[in-house]
Amino acid sequence: MIETLIQLLISGAVLGSIYGLIGVGFSVVHTATGAINFAQGEFAVLGAFLAISLTGADLPHFFAVIISPIVLTLFVVLLFRIFLTRVADDALYLVVATIALSLMLKTLLLYFWGREPIGLSSPFQGKTLNIAGLMLGYDQLLIIAGALIAYIFLLFFFSKHPAGKAMKAVVEEKEIAMASGLNPALYQGVAFAFGSLLGAFAGCLVAPVSMLSYNSGGLLGLKGFASAIFAGLDRPERAVFGGIILGVIESLVVLFVPSGFKDVVALIVLLIVLTLKPEGFLSGGRKRLA
Amino acid sequence: MNKKHRFILTISILILVLLLSLTSCAKKETNKTEERKPEVYKIGVILSLTGAGSPLGIPERNALEMLADEINGKGGIDGIKLELIIEDDQTDPAKASQAARKLIEKDKVIALIGSSVSPCSLAIKEIVARYGIPWMCPSAANAITEGDIKWVFRTAPKDAVAVEALLNYISKNTKYKRLAILHDSNAFGQSGADEIKKRSVDFNVEIVSIEKYETNAPDLSSQLTKIKQSNPDAIIVWGTNPGPAIAAKNMKQLGLNIQYFGSHGIANKKFIELAGDAAEGVIFPAGKILVADQLDDGDPVKEYMLEFASKYEKRFKEKPVTFTAHTYDALNILVESIKKAKSIEPEKLREAIESTKDYIGLDGTIDYSKEDHDGIGIDDLVIVKIENGKWIKLQ
Numbered sequence: 001m002i003e004t005l006i007q008l009l010i011s012g013a014v015l016g017s018i019y020g021l022i023g024v025g026f027s028v029v030h031t032a033t034g035a036i037n038f039a040q041g042e043f044a045v046l047g048a049f050l051a052i053s054l055t056g057a058d059l060p061h062f063f064a065v066i067i068s069p070i071v072l073t074l075f076v077v078l079l080f081r082i083f084l085t086r087v088a089d090d091a092l093y094l095v096v097a098t099i100a101l102s103l104m105l106k107t108l109l110l111y112f113w114g115r116e117p118i119g120l121s122s123p124f125q126g127k128t129l130n131i132a133g134l135m136l137g138y139d140q141l142l143i144i145a146g147a148l149i150a151y152i153f154l155l156f157f158f159s160k161h162p163a164g165k166a167m168k169a170v171v172e173e174k175e176i177a178m179a180s181g182l183n184p185a186l187y188q189g190v191a192f193a194f195g196s197l198l199g200a201f202a203g204c205l206v207a208p209v210s211m212l213s214y215n216s217g218g219l220l221g222l223k224g225f226a227s228a229i230f231a232g233l234d235r236p237e238r239a240v241f242g243g244i245i246l247g248v249i250e251s252l253v254v255l256f257v258p259s260g261f262k263d264v265v266a267l268i269v270l271l272i273v274l275t276l277k278p279e280g281f282l283s284g285g286r287k288r289l290a
Numbered sequence: 291m292n293k294k295h296r297f298i299l300t301i302s303i304l305i306l307v308l309l310l311s312l313t314s315c316a317k318k319e320t321n322k323t324e325e326r327k328p329e330v331y332k333i334g335v336i337l338s339l340t341g342a343g344s345p346l347g348i349p350e351r352n353a354l355e356m357l358a359d360e361i362n363g364k365g366g367i368d369g370i371k372l373e374l375i376i377e378d379d380q381t382d383p384a385k386a387s388q389a390a391r392k393l394i395e396k397d398k399v400i401a402l403i404g405s406s407v408s409p410c411s412l413a414i415k416e417i418v419a420r421y422g423i424p425w426m427c428p429s430a431a432n433a434i435t436e437g438d439i440k441w442v443f444r445t446a447p448k449d450a451v452a453v454e455a456l457l458n459y460i461s462k463n464t465k466y467k468r469l470a471i472l473h474d475s476n477a478f479g480q481s482g483a484d485e486i487k488k489r490s491v492d493f494n495v496e497i498v499s500i501e502k503y504e505t506n507a508p509d510l511s512s513q514l515t516k517i518k519q520s521n522p523d524a525i526i527v528w529g530t531n532p533g534p535a536i537a538a539k540n541m542k543q544l545g546l547n548i549q550y551f552g553s554h555g556i557a558n559k560k561f562i563e564l565a566g567d568a569a570e571g572v573i574f575p576a577g578k579i580l581v582a583d584q585l586d587d588g589d590p591v592k593e594y595m596l597e598f599a600s601k602y603e604k605r606f607k608e609k610p611v612t613f614t615a616h617t618y619d620a621l622n623i624l625v626e627s628i629k630k631a632k633s634i635e636p637e638k639l640r641e642a643i644e645s646t647k648d649y650i651g652l653d654g655t656i657d658y659s660k661e662d663h664d665g666i667g668i669d670d671l672v673i674v675k676i677e678n679g680k681w682i683k684l685q
Contacts, residue, residue, distance in 0.1 A: 011511040036302035210508040
C-alpha cells in the first residue's frame with residue numbers, strides 16, 4: 001500500500017512538473033501583460049514536434065531538445081513583434097489575439113506534422129531506476145530535474161534580476177514604469193519569449209514518455225492554466241509547485257474515485273481556487289501592489 | 291488582483307472551456323469521385339479523417355475510393371456509376387450526427403457507410419433511425435446492433451465477438467487466472483470492458499481491477515500503479531491509439547512485467563510505431579486480413595485477401611489493416627444488394643442487404659438475417675502476437 005502510494009506520488013510529480021512548466025508560461029505572460037495566453041499549450045506541442053523533426057534529421061537528442069525551444073522562442077518573438085505588439089497594451093484584446101494564435105498554430109501543426117499522434121524516442125531507451133521496488137524512469141527524472149532548474153532560474157530572475165522586477169512593474173503601475181524609462185512592449189515581448197521557451201521545454205521533456213498530436217495543446221494548456229491559477233498568477237516561479245501539487249492530487253484521486261475522473265480534477269481545482277482564494281493558494285509572502 | 295484582471299480571468303476560463311469542447315479546427319474534406327450526374331448511385335460516407343480516429347478513418351477511406359474507382363472503371367452498376375460523398379466527422383459524435391443529417395437531407399444519398407469510431411457511429415444511429423435509410427457500420431461497440439437494428443448492418447466484428455475470441459485464447463492458458471482491465475472511457479473502451487466483465491465468468495477468469503482513462507491522457511502510470519497493487523497475472527488494455535501505446539510504455543517503465551493483451555483497436559502499424567520496444571509480446575484479436583499470408587491454404591478467404599492486399603499496397607504504398615476490410619466489405623455488400631434489389635427504395639434495399647448469405651469478404655464470411663445484423667463471428671478472427679515489430683498469427 002505504502003509502495004503504491006509513493007509510486008502514485010512520483011507519477012503525479014512527474015506529470016505535474018510538465019503542467020507546472022507550462023503553467024509558468026501563463027503566469028509570466030500574465031505578469032507582464034495582464035492577459036492569458038491561450039496559445040501556451042500549442043507552444044508545448046510545437047516545441048515537442050520541432051524536437052521530433054530535428055532528431056528525425058539525425059541530430060543527437062540533447063541537441064534537439066536545446067535547439068527546439070530556442071528556435072520556437074525566436075519564432076514567437078517574431079510573431080509577437082508582427083502581430084501582437086499593437087494589441088498588447090489592452091489585456092482583453094491580447095487574450096482574443098492569442099486565441100487566434102492558438103488556432104493558427106494548431107492548423108500549422110496539422111499541416112506540417114499530420115493528424116496522427118507522434119512521440120520522441122527516449123534518449124535512455126526507457127531505462128528505469130529501481131529503488132527498493134519503486135520504479136523511476138530516467139526520462140521521468142529528467143522531467144523533475146528540468147522543472148526544478150526552471151524554478152531556481154525563475155526565482156532568481158523575478159526576485160533579484162532588474163529585468164524581472166521591471167516586468168512586474170510594467171503591468172502593475174504602467175504609467176510610472178514608463179515614466180521611469182521602461183519600455184512596456186519590450187517586457188511584454190520578453191514575457192512571450194519566456195512562455196514559449198518554457199512551454200517548448202516542457203513539450204520536449206514530455207514527448208519521450210508520452211505521445212502528442214496536433215490537438216494535445218488544449219488539455220496541456222488547461223492543466224498548465226490550472227497550475228498557474230492554483231499558485232497565483234502573480235508569482236510565476238511558484239506555478240512549478242502549483243503544477244506538481246495538481247499532478248499529485250490528480251494521481252492520488254485514482255485511489256478513491258474511478259480513474260475516469262482523473263482529468264476533471266484540474267477543472268475542479270480551478271473552480272475551488274477561484275471561489276475561495278482567487279489570488280491563488282501559493283500566493284502571498286509579499287505585498288501585492290494591484 | 292483588481293476588478294479588470296478578475297474579469298479577464300473569468301472570460302479566459304470560459305473561453306478555455308469552450309475551446310476544449312471544440313475538438314479541432316481541421317478543414318472539412320469533401321471528396322467526390324465522380325462529378326455530379328443525374329443518374330448516379332449516391333452513397334454517403336462518414337469517417338474520422340482527422341482527430342484520434344484518423345488511423346482508422348484514413349485506411350477506411352482508401353479502401354472505399356479504391357473499390358469505387360474499380361467499379362466505376364468497369365462501367366458502374368449496370369451502367370450507373372457510384373458516387374461517394376465523403377464527410378469527415380473529426381472523431382466528434384456531434385459532427386458525425388450533423389454529417390449524417392446533411393447527407394440524407396441535402397445530398398439525398400441512398401445509403402450510409404460510417405463511422406470509424408463507435409461514439410460517432412452511435413450518433414449516426416439516432417439519425418438513421420429517424421430517417422430510415424440503410425446503413426453499413428464499420429465500428430465495434432455492442433450497442434450499435436442492440437435495440438432497434440432495422441436499418442443497421444455491421445461489417446466489423448463487434449466487441450462481444452472480439453472479447454470472446456480473446457477470452458477464449460486467454461482461458462486456454464492456465465497461467466492467466468487474475469486479469470486487470472485498463473480501458474478508454476469512450477464508447478469503444480467502455481463497451482469492451484463491460485463485455486469482458488460480463489463474460490469473465492463463462493471463461494473462468496477473475497477480474498481483479500478495472501481502471502479507465504480519458505482518450506487524450508498523456509500518461510497512464512497512476513492507473514497502472516493502482517493495477518499493479520491488485521497483483522494480476524495479465525492485463526487487458528481496451529482502446530485505440532495512442533492510449534494503449536502509452537500504457538505499454540508506462541508498464542515497461544513501472545516494471546510491470548505481466549502479459550499485455552490488447553483489443554482489435556490496436557491492429558495497426560501505428561501501435562507498433564508508437565510503443566516501440568514496449569509493443570513486443572503484445573497479444574490481441576484481429577481480422578484475418580492482418581496476417582493474410584499466414585493463413586492456412588484451405589481458408590476460403592485467403593486468396594481473396596492476398597489479391598486485395600497486393601492491389602492496396604500498389605496504390606497506397608502501405609499494407610492494408612483490418613479497418614480497410616470493414617468499409618471495403620460494406621460497399622461491396624451495398625453494391626451487391628443494389629444489383630439484387632434492382633431498386634434504391636430504402637425498404638427494398640434494406641431487405642436485399644438483410645438477405646446476404648455466405649458473402650466472402652475481407653472480414654471473413656458475412657451472413658445477415660432478420661435477427662442478426664452482425665456479419666462477423668468468432669471464426670473470422672485470429673489471435674495475433676507482436677514479435678520483432680511484426681504480426682505473428684497464434685491460432
